[in-house]
Amino acid sequence: xxxxxxxxxxxxxxxxxxxxxxxxxxxxxxxxxxxxxxxxxxxxxxxxxxxxxxxxxxxxxxxxxxxxxxxxxxxxxxxxxxxxxxxxxxxxxxxxxxxxxxxxxxxxxxxxxxxxxxxxxxxxxxxxxxxxxxxxxxxxxxxxxxxxxxxxxxxxxxxxxxxxxxxxxxxxxxxxxxxxxxxxxxxxxxxxxxxxxxxxxxxxxxxxxxxxxxxxxxxxxxxxxxxxxxxxxxxxxxxxxxxxxxxxxxxxxxxxxxxxxxxxxxxxxxxxxxxxxxxxxxxxxxxxxxxxxxxxxxxxxxxxxxxxxxxxxxxxxxxxxxxxxxxxxxxxxxxxxxxxxxxxxxxxxxxxxxxxxxxxxxxxxxxxxxxxxxxxxxxxxxxxxxxxxxxx
Amino acid sequence: xxxxxxxxxxxxxxxxxxxxxxxxxxxxxxxxxxxxxxxxxxxxxxxxxxxxxxxxxxxxxxxxxxxxxxxxxxxxxxxxxxxxxxxxxxxxxxxxxxxxxxxxxxxxxxxxxxxxxxxxxxxxxxxxxxxxxxxxxxxxxxxxxxxxxxxxxxxxxxxxxxxxxxxxxxxxxxxxxxxxxxxxxxxxxxxxxxxxxxxxxxxxxxxxxxxxxxxxxxxxxxxxxxxxxxxxxxxxxxxxxxxxxxxxxxxxxxxxxxxxxxxxxxxxxxxxxxxxxxxxxxxxxxxxxxxxxxxxxxxxxxxxxxxxxxxxxxxxxxxxxxxxxxxxxxxxxxxxxxxxxxxxxxxxxxxxxxxxxxxxxxxxx
Numbered sequence: 001x002x003x004x005x006x007x008x009x010x011x012x013x014x015x016x017x018x019x020x021x022x023x024x025x026x027x028x029x030x031x032x033x034x035x036x037x038x039x040x041x042x043x044x045x046x047x048x049x050x051x052x053x054x055x056x057x058x059x060x061x062x063x064x065x066x067x068x069x070x071x072x073x074x075x076x077x078x079x080x081x082x083x084x085x086x087x088x089x090x091x092x093x094x095x096x097x098x099x100x101x102x103x104x105x106x107x108x109x110x111x112x113x114x115x116x117x118x119x120x121x122x123x124x125x126x127x128x129x130x131x132x133x134x135x136x137x138x139x140x141x142x143x144x145x146x147x148x149x150x151x152x153x154x155x156x157x158x159x160x161x162x163x164x165x166x167x168x169x170x171x172x173x174x175x176x177x178x179x180x181x182x183x184x185x186x187x188x189x190x191x192x193x194x195x196x197x198x199x200x201x202x203x204x205x206x207x208x209x210x211x212x213x214x215x216x217x218x219x220x221x222x223x224x225x226x227x228x229x230x231x232x233x234x235x236x237x238x239x240x241x242x243x244x245x246x247x248x249x250x251x252x253x254x255x256x257x258x259x260x261x262x263x264x265x266x267x268x269x270x271x272x273x274x275x276x277x278x279x280x281x282x283x284x285x286x287x288x289x290x291x292x293x294x295x296x297x298x299x300x301x302x303x304x305x306x307x308x309x310x311x312x313x314x315x316x317x318x319x320x321x322x323x324x325x326x327x328x329x330x331x332x333x334x335x336x337x338x339x340x341x342x343x344x345x346x347x348x349x350x351x352x353x354x355x356x357x358x359x360x361x362x363x364x365x366x367x368x369x370x371x372x373x374x375x376x377x378x379x380x381x382x383x384x385x386x387x388x389x390x391x392x
Numbered sequence: 393x394x395x396x397x398x399x400x401x402x403x404x405x406x407x408x409x410x411x412x413x414x415x416x417x418x419x420x421x422x423x424x425x426x427x428x429x430x431x432x433x434x435x436x437x438x439x440x441x442x443x444x445x446x447x448x449x450x451x452x453x454x455x456x457x458x459x460x461x462x463x464x465x466x467x468x469x470x471x472x473x474x475x476x477x478x479x480x481x482x483x484x485x486x487x488x489x490x491x492x493x494x495x496x497x498x499x500x501x502x503x504x505x506x507x508x509x510x511x512x513x514x515x516x517x518x519x520x521x522x523x524x525x526x527x528x529x530x531x532x533x534x535x536x537x538x539x540x541x542x543x544x545x546x547x548x549x550x551x552x553x554x555x556x557x558x559x560x561x562x563x564x565x566x567x568x569x570x571x572x573x574x575x576x577x578x579x580x581x582x583x584x585x586x587x588x589x590x591x592x593x594x595x596x597x598x599x600x601x602x603x604x605x606x607x608x609x610x611x612x613x614x615x616x617x618x619x620x621x622x623x624x625x626x627x628x629x630x631x632x633x634x635x636x637x638x639x640x641x642x643x644x645x646x647x648x649x650x651x652x653x654x655x656x657x658x659x660x661x662x663x664x665x666x667x668x669x670x671x672x673x674x675x676x677x678x679x680x681x682x683x684x685x686x687x688x689x690x691x692x693x694x695x696x697x698x699x700x701x702x703x704x705x706x707x708x709x710x711x712x713x714x715x716x717x718x719x720x721x722x723x724x725x726x727x728x729x730x731x732x733x734x735x736x737x738x739x740x741x742x743x744x745x746x747x748x749x750x751x752x753x754x755x756x757x
Contacts, residue, residue, distance in 0.1 A: 047690075047706060048706040048709065052706075081690075081691070082687065082690070083687075083690055083706070087648075088643065088648050089440055089648075090683075092436060092440075092640075092641055093433070093436050093437055093440065093684055096432050096433045096436045097433050097687070099432070099433075100431045100432045100433040101433055114563060114643075114645050114647060114648075117563065117565050117643045118641050118642065118643050120565070120642075120643075121569070121642045122436075126432075137562065138491065139489065139562065139563075139565050142488060143485070143488070179549075179552055179553065179561070180549070180552040180560075180561045180646055180647065182561045182562045182563065182645065184561075185492070185560060185561045185562065186492070186562065189492045190492075212549075
């Protein structure tokens with residue numbers, strides 16, 4: 001009896017494997033059968049795993065954009081979403097699946113630069129244009145003429161914060177980075193470089209410390225920093241770590257401004273840090289209270305309704321996801337075809353495109369050429385706009 | 393007399409079947425490699441499965457055949473992957489990859505062919521295994537598991553901090569790729585070598601250690617020497633697997649080699665059978681293909697106009713876990729236990745005979 005059962009079970013497993021293959025083999029037949037009446041755009045995001053939360057926020061923005069602009073070239077746009085599990089191996093198979101099985105004409109994503117870099121070579125070889133929404137590592141688009149992105153990069157954000165700090169009269173700075181996190185290390189290093197360059201003094205960055213993932217006690221680092229008494233602390237870190245650093249710094253009696261990157265624009269930071277969060281400074285992609293373009297105005301209004309109080313502020317990555325989608329759609333429209341190379345050329349030719357996060361042009365490398373970042377602070381438990389910094 | 397002839401007959405039949413299978417296999421791989429059948433998707437999943445098979449079999453050598461509960465595989469893979477990454481990236485790309493901290497002056501000038509880098513990666517992993525194995529292999533069971541797990545995390549953190557060599561958290565990209573043929577040849581070679589080792593005197597000593605250390609020692613087996621040997625050889629092939637993995641993905645970063653990666657391989661060997669090479673190979677293909685095949689559970693599904701709420705991102709992992717539980721319930725020792733897949737085993741299953749006898753050579757590749 002047991003043997004029979006086990007045999008039956010293994011048989012079903014084997015059969016299911018085969019049906020899987022045959023089913024997959026049929027798929028391209030339907031998707032590539034001439035010019036069907038849908039245009040497929042692949043969405044490649046981490047929906048589970050380490051970056052699942054951010055990936056979902058970004059996906060919501062893309063879906064909302066799809067709802068607003070459901071058609072291109074007179075055809076319906078169908079989003080095909082695949083999960084890359086925040087895992088590189090999985091990312092490569094997921095992207096190959098989008099290209100081979102689903103026959104997508106373009107790809108949007110992904111949150112997290114590592115998976116985007118892993119997918120980059122496949123995208124390049126298949127000549128399918130891709131638009132990253134929030135992957136900020138320069139290596140994503142480097143040497144890959146099919147990968148574009150709607151956000152600014154780590155170097156830019158680091159520079160912005162250094163500029164802002166100096167505008168505010170800071171002469172010395174301390175930097176805290178998360179060891180092993182490409183986002184944090186990238187931002188931190190570019191801040192250090194620009195700060196040194198702008199002050200013309202190599203000793204102006206008085207302390208550079210790194211902490212490990214999941215560290216919760218920053219007293220050692222902060223005590224050290226306190227002794228050196230910098231004018232400002234720059235601590236690019238995740239939204240879970242940031243409030244801990246802020247709270248512990250204030251508890252130690254450090255009064256100088258604490259600055260971070262776009263990840264800080266998260267209600268969790270204010271919630272956990274409470275009153276200590278007052279006065280922190282961060283740079284971000286857009287400000288919902290001061291829409292930069294017409295597109296932004298309608299987006300903020302519509303998306304607020306769409307969120308229906310699910311989240312108190314519009315996540316910046318949702319806005320970027322939205323931008324990535326409309327940028328891609330605009331390029332397909334201008335290319336007049338779904339040919340990968342034609343879309344790429346159209347993307348390269350993008351000029352002064354009005355997105356939610358500002359007016360977008362592309363650099364030769366394929367990065368959004370934005371020169372303005374929004375600086376926000378926390379006042380009365382709310383994120384408020386204080387300044388826009390322009391970097392030349 | 394009759395029996396003997398029948399036996400001989402059977403033997404030639406099996407021999408012929410093996411050759412046929414090998415031929416079919418070679419033809420299929422060639423066709424896939426030349427993009428004549430299948431597509432990039434199948435090819436990629438096959439490549440990934442083959443690489444996972446190498447690492448899983450190498451882990452089985454240590455865990456399943458020698459009975460050492462080691463969880464260091466991700467660390468050894470990282471060593472192999474980084475060796476290939478550092479030495480095979482074209483020299484003119486390097487400056488743009490190491491854009492924050494410049495690469496070590498000496499290393500920046502060295503470029504090695506893929507195979508040399510791959511072997512070097514394996515050797516580096518084996519050397520590190522040797523160094524770590526000498527103190528750590530004095531531990532037993534759970535303690536060994538904890539020590540090796542900690543060690544693999546140490547490797548990851550060391551790689552995160554060796555910025556002039558590994559580019560730290562930013563990772564390395566633009567690693568030249570390899571063809572399906574190369575991956576499969578390396579996979580087959582590695583697995584055959586491990587199989588030969590297991591069927592040698594050393595292999596029998598490994599199994600003796602697994603069954604009973606005291607008895608093995610009483611029989612004159614040098615416990616420590618054999619344990620270190622198994623550990624280092626396992627690490628060598630994990631390093632080779634890691635090198636191929638880096639070349640397949642074209643990029644490495646330390647986050648890839650979290651200890652959770654080791655659990656992936658642990659799953660494969662437990663599923664395939666601790667102490668079965670063919671079982672491990674089958675399960676690495678099942679796990680990799682299974683995860684891809686189950687993707688349709690992630691897509692929204694509308695039935696009779698209703699969206700079924702279960703069908704959303706992450707649901708396939710639930711299904712996958714349920715399938716695993718069912719499998720473990722019915723195959724408590726994994727798919728094959730300590731047996732190897734062979735024609736005899738297959739015919740025995742169909743005849744319903746109790747196949748307790750161990751059969752050695754596997755028929756399937």
